[in-house]
Structure formats: structure tokens, C-alpha cells
Amino acid sequence: MEEEPKRSKPSPAISSSCPPMALEITTDGRLPLSDELDENGFPVGPLSSSSFDDGGGDRGGDPQIEASIASTSDFASDFYRCGTDWSCLAEESSAGKENRELVQRDLFQMWGIKKPADGWGSGSGSLVSSPSRKTRRRMIGGAGGGDRVDQEVPQLKRMRFDRGSDRLPVCPFYKKIPGTPFTVDAFRHGPIEGCSAYFLSHFHHDHYGGLGKKWSHGPIYCTPLTARLVKMCLSVNALYIRPLELDAEHVIEGTKVTLLEANHCPGAALIHFRLSNGQIHLHTGDFRACKQMESYPLLLSHHINVLYLDTTYCNPKYRFPPKEDVVDFIVRTARKCLEKQPKTLIAVGAYSIGKEHVYAAISQALEVPIYTDSSRRRILQSFDWPELSRKLCSCGRTSPLHVLPISFLRHENLSEYLKTYKQQYAAVLAFRPTGWTYSGTTGNQLDLIKPSSKGNITIYGVPYSEHSSFPELRDFVKFLKPDKIIPTVNAGNPTSREKMQAYFREWLKS
Known part of the structure; x- marks a missing residue:
């Protein structure tokens, strides 16, 4: 991942970006899917045409919106027509009802997949079902992007899956304008x-x-x-x-x-x-x-x-402080640490792009260059950001400020990393700037953040985020x-x- 450890994407349709999903397959190799699914993986058929009161005013029936999505599925049409309360639209299948209405369902019901008797997890989205001897588990859609089906399942053709990676699931409607x-x-x-x-x-x-x-x-x-x-x-x-x-x-x-x-x-x-x-x-x-x-x-x-x-x-x-306040805290902390131990290596975690303002601010405040590996330097130099490009250096021994992959910032890794520079530095001060490092601090309470220290390695998780x-x-x-x-x-x-x-x-x- 190039970003903060992100969360599962919306899942109205099964796609390669979805987390792996365990599906129970019966002994005859069939998935209990609904008879027909549209191109977005939703049950087809006319849904309720009534407008929906989402608590924020009646936004249903806008002819411009309906005209703009005339080519999409019935579900997508209802989705765009129903205001903000779009959660889990699905068809009510009560016998004897001529006028069908939309009700809220969980994702499995929405896809027309029968929920196993032993459960599929809780509202947290965890999958905890345990297959019996008469059933087998198959994984569909891995984090690596390739969709994997261990045996041919005819019903999957309706969802545009195929063996191997030759065919990909169709684009979910929420990625279409x-x-x-x-x-x-x-x-x-x-x-x-x-x-x-x-x-x-x-x-x-x-x-x-x-x-x-x-x-x-x-x-x-x-x-x-x-x-x-x-x-x-x-x-x-x-x-x-x-x-x-x-x-x-x-x-x-x-x-x-x-x-x-x-x-x-x-x-x-x-x-x-x-x-x-x-x-x-x-x-x-x-x-x-x-x-x-x-x-x-x-x-x-x-x-x-x-x-x-x-x-x-x-x-x-998630009420973390403004980025500027977090950067000021990082600079103050780095200065205090160097006053106590001048031979400190400062490490800043970052993705391939992002967090540049953190280490640029440290570089400016301490008047030191920024060391990165050649791959990151090449990316940074493409930004057309002269002030940053001039500060980059190619030798770790000539600067106490190193930019490292954010996932690398662990005590064991940094301890080994320090051995490479044991002649220059005696300790490591590392910053992991991410909103996922939630500390409950706001404003001037940043000073209450407690670092994680082991021996001569100190790591600060700071609530610096590039998301709202x-x-x-x-x-x-x-x-x-x-x-x-x-x-x-x-x-x-x-x-x-x-x-x-x-x-x-x-x-x-x-």
C-alpha cells in the first residue's frame, strides 16, 4: 500500500479491491446465488420507484438525475434517486406482495447469497464461519488483485468471474460518473x-x-x-x-x-x-x-x-490537530532529543509519495540534508519542487535525517538499521506520521503523546494525516x-x- 493502511473500499460489487471473502460452496459445487444479477452484482428486476425520506429532505424523483443514469442498472437508479440513505438497498421478497419496496439488507443478502446457518461474522465485517464436512471454503478476490476460484462454478459467470486472471470483475457502479x-x-x-x-x-x-x-x-x-x-x-x-x-x-x-x-x-x-x-x-x-x-x-x-x-x-x-501543529511538535521533539544526545539519527516514515512536508520541515529547522534511497530521490526530484530537491543527498552518513518506508519503523528494524551507522550515531528517534496513530490529542495536548522506547530506539506515533x-x-x-x-x-x-x-x-x- 502506498497510503495509510486503508480500510476496505465500498463493496456493492465484488471487485479485486475488496477484501478476501469466504463463500460456502455446497457439495454439488453450486453457490446459492439469486437467479439473475446485473452487471454491478446486484439482483435485477424493478425496484420501488417511490422516493425516500432520508431525514435530510425529499430528494427523490429528480428527473435530471434519473435521465443521467438511464443506462445504469435498476439498483444504481434507485441508489442515485434515494438521497443520502442508500445503505444496502435490496428487494423485499415477501410472497403475495405485488408492490415491492426497498429494505435494508446486509451485503450477502444484497448480492442474493444465502446466509449460512452458522453465521458470517458480525457487523464489524469479520468472516468467522466454519465449514462443515459437507461444505468447502473457497476464497474469491484476494488482496493481490487476482480473482481466484479453485474449481469451475457455473453461477460465477453471472458475476463476470472466470478461471485465472484473464477476465476481471466489472467496474462497480460507484466508480462510474x-x-x-x-x-x-x-x-x-x-x-x-x-x-x-x-x-x-x-x-x-x-x-x-x-x-x-x-x-x-x-x-x-x-x-x-x-x-x-x-x-x-x-x-x-x-x-x-x-x-x-x-x-x-x-x-x-x-x-x-x-x-x-x-x-x-x-x-x-x-x-x-x-x-x-x-x-x-x-x-x-x-x-x-x-x-x-x-x-x-x-x-x-x-x-x-x-x-x-x-x-x-x-x-x-478522529479529531487530530492541523498538520501545521503536528509538524511544529515534531520539530520541537527532534530539537530536544538532539540537545540530550547529539549523535541521534532521526528517521521519518513515509509512503512513496506523501509526508514530504514533515521531513522538509525538519530539514529546514535543523539545517541538515535529507537522505533517501535512489528510488525515492528519483520520485521527489520529479515533483518540480526546487527547495526540496536541493536538500536531498545520496549518502546516509552525511545526514542525520533519513526517510524510510513507514512500515519499516519498528524497534527491531531500526536497531539493525542503526548498526550500519554505529560510527556516526548512538540512538534513533523515529516519527510515524499517520492519522491511524490516534492518541486523543488535540491542539496543545500534542505534548502529551507518549513515545514507544526500547533501549536506544524511540518511536513517536504522531497524528499527522493527509486525510480529513x-x-x-x-x-x-x-x-x-x-x-x-x-x-x-x-x-x-x-x-x-x-x-x-x-x-x-x-x-x-x-
């Missing part, structure tokens, strides 16, 4: 029917996964910096890469598209789509909402109909007041979805 031939961060699915433009929000693996030198399915639209990384790191043919400058309107397939700064990693963008029918969709990709976004002219002057929202930290417990905190998400939604919110993160089970929908309804009331 209805009313357009566009998809966002949907590269794992091969050529997508009806898609003539593929958008990439930023250069993190869980978003660009599927791109490579063999890509030939259509043009890739992204920021210039992301375009350079796609070409340099993934060897994608330059003929398919279409960089779009930030804050400039581009007309693509009849839709006006504008990329806005996302305050995430370098090159990340919010994607603003203005459809020919007047509908406006805003896809945040991954972002950290801030007050500056409330001054974006495009967001001030145009009402957002559909918001695709990065909900990584859509939980009230809960209050920042709330303020952003209240500023935009969109008609509909589609969470793109942590929507993998009914419990989390229902909680997020409750937050959305509350935010949209005011």
Missing part, C-alpha cells in the same frame, strides 16, 4: 464497457492499481505531476496520458472538467464534473478538507448534486450542502454505512 463515459480510479477492471475516459485522482497504489506498460484501454486524465509519475514509475505509454492543469476548465466528451487541489499527496486532485444536463458531481479522491477549499470559486458558485466523499476518518474519535479528520469532513459537507453523498471508504458493512449516513443527515440539516 453517471451520465458520462467516465470512471474514477477504476484501473483494476480492464477495459470498461462504455468508458472512454479514465480519471486518476492521485498516485497511490490503491487508486492507480491496474495501470502498467500494457495499458491500452483509453486515455488517463490526471494532474501533470501524477502524469509524470504514471509514466516514470509505471511505464505507461505516454500516448494514453493526458495531463490536465489545476484550476483550468477542460471540456471532455461534452462534460466540463476541472481539477482542484486536494491537500493530500503531491499531485492529488478533487475532480469537478459539470455535465451537459447541468448536474454537478464532485469526486474528492483522497483529500484533506481545509478552510481554503471554501474559497474555491468553483465550489462557491456551483451547487454540488452528488459528492463522492473520502470517508477514511468519518468517525467522531471528522470535524473537517463535517465542515466540508456543511459548506457544500450536496444533494447526495456517496462514501468511498469504510463502507464495507451495514453498521459503518448506517453510522455514516446518520452523520450525513445531521450535517445536512443545518
Whole structure:
């Protein structure tokens, strides 16, 4: 992963980005699936056409929204029509009922898969079923992206799975922009029917996964910096890469598209789509909402109909401080440590891109260069960030500031790493900057953070995140007041979805 350990993606359709799922297969090799599934993996058939009161006002029956998604499945149509309360729409199958209504179901029911008698886990999304002698477990969809089926199961053909990796699951509808031939961060699915433009929000693996030198399915639209990384790191043919400058309107397939700064990693963008029918969709990709976004002219002057929202930290417990405050704390801590032990090696954890402001601030404050390996230096030098490029060095012995993979920052690893530099340094001070390092601290309480120390190795987990905190998400939604919110993160089970929908309804009331 190139990002913070992220959470399962929304799972309305089984895709290669979904966590592995254990399915019970009976002795005759059949899955108890419903008779028909649409291209998104949902039961087909007419669903209720009534509007839904989501607690935030009646948003049902908008003819513009319905027209823009006329080509999608019945489920997708109801999804876009039902306001913010979209959780687990499924058909009520009560005998004798002519007028069918939509009810909330868990994901297995929504896919038409019968729930085993011994249970499939709890609301947390864990899978704990134990197969009997008459059943066998099969894993469908691994973290590595390749879909694996150990034996031929005819029913899987309805869900567009095949043996091996020759055929991929279809793109889930929530990655498609209805009313357009566009998809966002949907590269794992091969050529997508009806898609003539593929958008990439930023250069993190869980978003660009599927791109490579063999890509030939259509043009890739992204920021210039992301375009350079796609070409340099993934060897994608330059003929398919279409960089779009930030804050400039581009007309693509009849839709006006504008990329806005996302305050995430370098090159990340919010994607603003203005459809020919007047509908406006805003896809945040991954972002950290801030007050500056409330001054974006495009967001001030145009009402957002559909918001695709990065909900990584859509939980009230995540109230970490502003990035600037966390960086100041890191710099203060580094200085204090060096005063006590001048022969201290400072290590900062980072992904292939992201967290640059942390080690750039330390470098500036301590007036020392930044050591990274050659691969990271090559990436950083492509940013067109002269102040940072000038500070990079290629020898670890000439600088006490080292940038390392964030997953490497463990006591045992750092102890071994220190042995390489035992002539220069006697201790290691490491910082793991991630919002997942939650300490309950805000504001000036950062000084209450307790490090983890073993011998001469000290590791600080600091709440520095490039995703929005809960209050920042709330303020952003209240500023935009969109008609509909589609969470793109942590929507993998009914419990989390229902909680997020409750937050959305509350935010949209005011």
C-alpha cells in the first residue's frame, strides 16, 4: 500500500479491491446465488420507484438525475434517486406482495447469497464461519488483485468471474460518473464497457492499481505531476496520458472538467464534473478538507448534486490537530532529543509519495540534508519542487535525517538499521506520521503523546494525516450542502454505512 493502511473500499460489487471473502460452496459445487444479477452484482428486476425520506429532505424523483443514469442498472437508479440513505438497498421478497419496496439488507443478502446457518461474522465485517464436512471454503478476490476460484462454478459467470486472471470483475457502479463515459480510479477492471475516459485522482497504489506498460484501454486524465509519475514509475505509454492543469476548465466528451487541489499527496486532485444536463458531481479522491477549499470559486458558485466523499476518518474519535501543529511538535521533539544526545539519527516514515512536508520541515529547522534511497530521490526530484530537491543527498552518513518506508519503523528494524551507522550515531528517534496513530490529542495536548522506547530506539506515533479528520469532513459537507453523498471508504458493512449516513443527515440539516 502506498497510503495509510486503508480500510476496505465500498463493496456493492465484488471487485479485486475488496477484501478476501469466504463463500460456502455446497457439495454439488453450486453457490446459492439469486437467479439473475446485473452487471454491478446486484439482483435485477424493478425496484420501488417511490422516493425516500432520508431525514435530510425529499430528494427523490429528480428527473435530471434519473435521465443521467438511464443506462445504469435498476439498483444504481434507485441508489442515485434515494438521497443520502442508500445503505444496502435490496428487494423485499415477501410472497403475495405485488408492490415491492426497498429494505435494508446486509451485503450477502444484497448480492442474493444465502446466509449460512452458522453465521458470517458480525457487523464489524469479520468472516468467522466454519465449514462443515459437507461444505468447502473457497476464497474469491484476494488482496493481490487476482480473482481466484479453485474449481469451475457455473453461477460465477453471472458475476463476470472466470478461471485465472484473464477476465476481471466489472467496474462497480460507484466508480462510474453517471451520465458520462467516465470512471474514477477504476484501473483494476480492464477495459470498461462504455468508458472512454479514465480519471486518476492521485498516485497511490490503491487508486492507480491496474495501470502498467500494457495499458491500452483509453486515455488517463490526471494532474501533470501524477502524469509524470504514471509514466516514470509505471511505464505507461505516454500516448494514453493526458495531463490536465489545476484550476483550468477542460471540456471532455461534452462534460466540463476541472481539477482542484486536494491537500493530500503531491499531485492529488478533487475532480469537478459539470455535465451537459447541468448536474454537478464532485469526486474528492483522497483529500484533506481545509478552510481554503471554501474559497474555491468553483465550489462557491456551483451547487454540488452528488459528492463522492473520502470517508477514511468519518468517525467522531478522529479529531487530530492541523498538520501545521503536528509538524511544529515534531520539530520541537527532534530539537530536544538532539540537545540530550547529539549523535541521534532521526528517521521519518513515509509512503512513496506523501509526508514530504514533515521531513522538509525538519530539514529546514535543523539545517541538515535529507537522505533517501535512489528510488525515492528519483520520485521527489520529479515533483518540480526546487527547495526540496536541493536538500536531498545520496549518502546516509552525511545526514542525520533519513526517510524510510513507514512500515519499516519498528524497534527491531531500526536497531539493525542503526548498526550500519554505529560510527556516526548512538540512538534513533523515529516519527510515524499517520492519522491511524490516534492518541486523543488535540491542539496543545500534542505534548502529551507518549513515545514507544526500547533501549536506544524511540518511536513517536504522531497524528499527522493527509486525510480529513471528522470535524473537517463535517465542515466540508456543511459548506457544500450536496444533494447526495456517496462514501468511498469504510463502507464495507451495514453498521459503518448506517453510522455514516446518520452523520450525513445531521450535517445536512443545518
